[in-house]
Amino acid sequence: MFFFLIGGAIDYLYFDAFTAAGPAFPVATVFALGFATSTTLMAYYGGPDIILSSLGAEKLNLQLPEHRELQNVVTEMALASGSTMPRIYVIFDPAPNALATGTNEKNSAICVTSGLLTLLDREETQGVVAHELSHIRNEDILLMTLVSILLGGIAILSDWGRRGFYSSRTGRRLGSKNPLLFIPLLVLIALSPLIAQLLAMAVSRQREYLADATATQYTRNPRGLARALERIRDAGMPFHKASRGTAHLFLVNPLRRRLDDREGGLADLLTTHPPINHRIALLHRMAGIAQPSMESSTVQGSNVQRAQ
Amino acid sequence: MIFTLWAVIFVLGIWIISTYNGLVALRLRVQNAWRQIEVQLKRRYDLIPNLVETVKGYMQYEQDTLQKVIDARSQAMASKGVKETAEAQSALTQSLGKIFMLMENYPDLKASKNALDLQEELTTTENQIAFARQYYNDLVTQYNTKQQVFPANMLAGFFGFQPSEFFSVPEAEQALPKVNLSLNR
DSSP, rough: HHHHHHHHEEEEEHTOOOOOOSOSHHHHHHHHHHHHHHHHHHHHHHHHHHEEEEEOOOOOOTTTTHHHHHOOOOOHHHHHHHHHOEEEEEEEOOOOOEEOOOOOGOOOOEEEHHHHHHSSOOOHHHHHHHHHHHHHHHTTHHHHHHHHHHHHHHHHHHHHHHHHSSSSSHHHHHTSGGGGGGHHHHHHHHHHHHHHHHHHHHHHHHHHHHHHHHHHHHHHHHHHHHHHHHHHHHHOOOTTOTTTGGGGBSSOOOOOOHHHHHHHHHHHHHHHOOOOOOOOOOOHHHHTTTOOOSSSSSSSSSSSOOOO | OHHHHHHHHHHHHHHHHHHHHHHHHHHHHHHHHHHHHHHHHHHHHHHHHHHHHHHTTTTGGGGHHHHHHHHHHHHHHOOOSHHHHHHHHHHHHHHHHHHHHTTTTTTHHHHHHHHHHHHHHHHHHHHHHHHHHHHHHHHHHHHHHHHHHHHHHHHHHHHTTOOOOOOOHHHHHHOOOOOOOOOOO
16 A cells, blocks of 8 residues: 555656656556565565575474474463464574564464574473564564565665656756755655664564563563573574574574674664563563672562572 | 434444454353363373383382372373362372382483483473463453453343353462472483
């Protein structure tokens, strides 16, 4: 719908459609509509399988005890969340990470690296699987697919806007108006992809926090996920098969640039995942454990429990 | 004037229908969740004989403990009603725990592949029962809340929706100690 309107606007303003002088057919509108529909349908139906095959995901081998344990853990979490069993895949890679794809419950899939299976124990794996399952339940993958389509669309449209801007017909028309009107238009066209990108990153980060919280709701055990995140952070291995496009699907940021470990204004704005230390701190707060940075002599709040 | 009257009736009708449907859907989900618990309990019953068979060959001197497990299982299968079931289940878990404790004395058994597999199976069964109960309780909370909040409680009473019971037997659970089902490796 959005693309339809924007396409129509561009048609009207720049191609002089709907008037006697312009082309007989509203080209940009139809093109925008077709583009939007086809990308949406492709991503909705084919998305998960494309991603999974590009990452080298393989089905479970039930002969291995670790894979059987993984299947059991996923069964438990599916029961706890009241959802159907997702398909389970394993990627053979030493870097510990996990991802979830699937736009609805029928084609949902969870993928775990073999590095994660060896690194984490049962309780921690349970926390990780709960996190992934809660992405599926909260329909985050659908949301992020739509967001990235919009993002791409905005980038393309701003491109068209810029190009249409410089055509001679437009120059003649707009020249008659106040030239100061150019400036906000230019600024908007140039900055809109960047703003859209920042917004998309912010959405992705918030949904990660939500998935952590929902995972705790399912397992009733924030420490499992907290310990898992700590171990993965300490392992510190980037996952090379992931690309920019798929990075947001993972449990922790697979690209692992230096930028991620610093917590500062700019670093925070540009990543798909929130800083790991902050996620761990939030989980600890859910469990009522005191934060390590606070003085040990004071008791913070009313529910500080050090022992199990 | 007459138009606003019809509009109000229309909106009220929509609200009644949607609330009623929501309550019916939740009631069915609660029943489904209860069945899930029963499925998990049955799964555990089926698993116990396998355990006993695996262990029997190695542990000839522990026949009476094994017998206790079998008895506890039959007891649990025969029990009716939430409270009795919960108590029988706890007794079963207890006797299973004793077996695992005894397994410490039999290193061959402990290292055997079957024992490890069975331990994993039993762990996941206990977990699945726990999570099925958790989900059931969460749903019951949701259902009861939806029935009891202000505008909907009039409707719920009128259509005859009853609050569901939680799955919890506090006396039985708290009296019995936790059982350790892990093998020290």
